[in-house]
Amino acid sequence: MASSSSSSPHKKHDVFISFRGEDTRANFTSFLHAALCKNHIETYIDYRIKKGEEVWEELEKAIKASALFLVVFSENYASSTWCLNELVEIMKCKKNDEDNVVVIPVFYRIEPSHVRKHTGSYQTALAKQKKQGKDMIQRWKNALFEVANLSGFDSSTYRTENDLIEDIIKVVSQNLNQKYTNELRCLFIPDENYSSIESLLKNDSSEVRTIGIWGMGGIGKTTLAATIFQKVSSIYEGSCFLENVTEESKRHGLSYTYNRLFSKLLGEDHGIDTTKVISSIVMKRLKRMKAFIVLDDVRTLELLENLIGVGHDCLGAGSRVIVTTRDKHVLTGGGIDEIHQVKEMNxxxxxxxxxxxxxxxxxxxxxxxxxxxxxxxxxxxxxxxxxxxxxxxxxxxxxxxxxxxxxxxxxxxxxxxxxxx
Missing domain, CATH: 1.10.8 (Helicase, Ruva Protein; domain 3)
Incomplete structure (x- = not known):
């Protein structure tokens, strides 16, 4: 169930399991892992007993590439500096990406308060780690406290481990379904599409720059343009997103499209008639404005030339115009500065x-x-x-x-x- 990257980065692993091997490797964690796999949930689990620098580097990458973490707290979890460091790294990822990272504690045959308050075996284990230094121990304590206070599972409240695992699978599935459903609403905009357009927009040129997005119908051109618009339009002095430009122009006439464009940029209706010269007052105001414009679904070269011609002549320094179309020739023929083809979903x-x-x-x-x-x-x-x-x-x-x-x-x-x- 691995996913590729997007503007809201997708994760390679659905679930990462953090656990103390000597406590649960041969029983609970193995059964949990098997259940996750049976439900087609892509899970990262490290069964290796020997640890080293190379293994840690791999684990760090796996943690950063995971969407949800199951932390199985057991009797001897805190006696492993390896587990404690994993936990710190997991919470670091959560803090850096609060909306996209879920951490679920599982208290396996351990009183939750021992983990939260660092008592019992956890107090004993941490006391033996004095040589690691006060700062490191405090980081471990903070991570233990934070995770133990999250909503999770207590094995003592279940009749059987099988019942516990079934409930864990339900909650994990619900979380992942919600996460990926939200991402799918954006049609999984591939990272190369988003990054490419974003880099083109970051061009420091003070000239008015035009960017073309093209691809087959339904490939996600409008979604990509809308996502970019939503993210960057606020940094411009004026902005306008015109959907279905061709259809609207055919239905209402080019004057209507012009009027929508300039009215949205200036925040008022100017009743512009394209058969006449745009008033010098309007022209001066636009010429002083750094604007961001999206013209969606432009199907003819004539329409593009009419709209882009006005944009180049009227807009202020640093303005950007994005045009979406199914026909690449509309963009090449219209002299668009940069052209990007939308990649299909993997x-x-x-x-x-x-x-x-x-x-x-x-x-x-x-x-x-x-x-x-x-x-x-x-x-x-x-x-x-x-x-x-x-x-x-x-x-x-x-x-x-x-x-x-x-x-x-x-x-x-x-x-x-x-x-x-």
């Missing part, structure tokens, strides 16, 4: 998006894995296609799935083909 994120729409969870139901792979392959990493296919198949039986997939291969679904075309 196979893992494609499966997640499809599953969310088909099964209401981030992985296929048991028995649907192969047929889901076939659908994901057909959609070619297109987010909108994956959503349409998932929603279409959601209420169908497995037999109906087989029939629908075969029909798609023989007689392509018009809506999907329109998206992918």
């Amino acid at each position: 196979s893992q994120n494609s499966m997640r998006l499809f599953s969310l729409n088909a099964f209401k969870k981030i992985l296929p139901n048991e028995g649907y894995e192969q047929i889901s792979n076939n659908v994901v392959s057909y959609a070619k990493g297109n987010p909108l296609a994956l959503k349409v296919l998932g929603s279409f198949l959601r209420t169908k039986s497995k037999r109906e799935w087989d029939s629908a997939i075969n029909k798609l291969k023989e007689i392509p679904n018009a809506e999907i083909q329109k998206i992918l075309g």
Whole structure:
């Protein structure tokens, strides 16, 4: 269940288990790990007994690449400096990324207050670590206190360990489903797409710069542009996001589009008529303004030249204009300064998006894995296609799935083909 990066970085591992090997390696932790794997939850666990610098470097990377942490507190957890250092690193990650990192304590045959208040075996273990120095011991104590105060599980309240593990799996799944559902709402914007546009915007040029985003329909151009707009528009003196520019211009006329553009930038309606010269007062105001503009779904060179021409002539130094289109030639012909092609979703994120729409969870139901792979392959990493296919198949039986997939291969679904075309 590993995920790729995005603007809100996705994690390689769903779960990282921190545990004291001598206490739980041969029993509880092994059973927990097996249950997580059975539920298709990508879990990092280190069973190695021998530790060293290379192992620690690997663990640090794994911790930073994990979305959720299960910390199994047991009788001798605090006697391991290795476990304590892991815990400090885990809490460091949580503090650096509060919204995306979840830490869940599991008190296995240990009184939670011993961990929280550093009493019992935890007091004894920490007392033996004096040679590590006061600062280090305090960091360990702080981490123990912070994690022990988080919502978690106490094994003493369960009749069997199997019941405990079942509840842990439920909570982990709920957390991951919520996390990945939120990320999927952004269609898993691949990191290379986001980073590329962001770097282009950071160009220190005082000139008015134009950036083109192109790709097939449904690939996520508008979502990418909207995400960038939401993040950076506030640092500009004026901003405007115009969706469906081509459709709106056809329906209401170019004057309407101009009026929306300048009214949003200036915060007032100027009733601009494109058959006349824009008033010198409006022109002067715009010329002094550092603006950020997104023109979404521009399909013709003529429309682009009309809109971008006005932008270059009227906007102030340092302004940026993003244009989205399906046709790269619109951008090259229109003299756009920088052009970026939106990359399709990778196979893992494609499966997640499809599953969310088909099964209401981030992985296929048991028995649907192969047929889901076939659908994901057909959609070619297109987010909108994956959503349409998932929603279409959601209420169908497995037999109906087989029939629908075969029909798609023989007689392509018009809506999907329109998206992918």
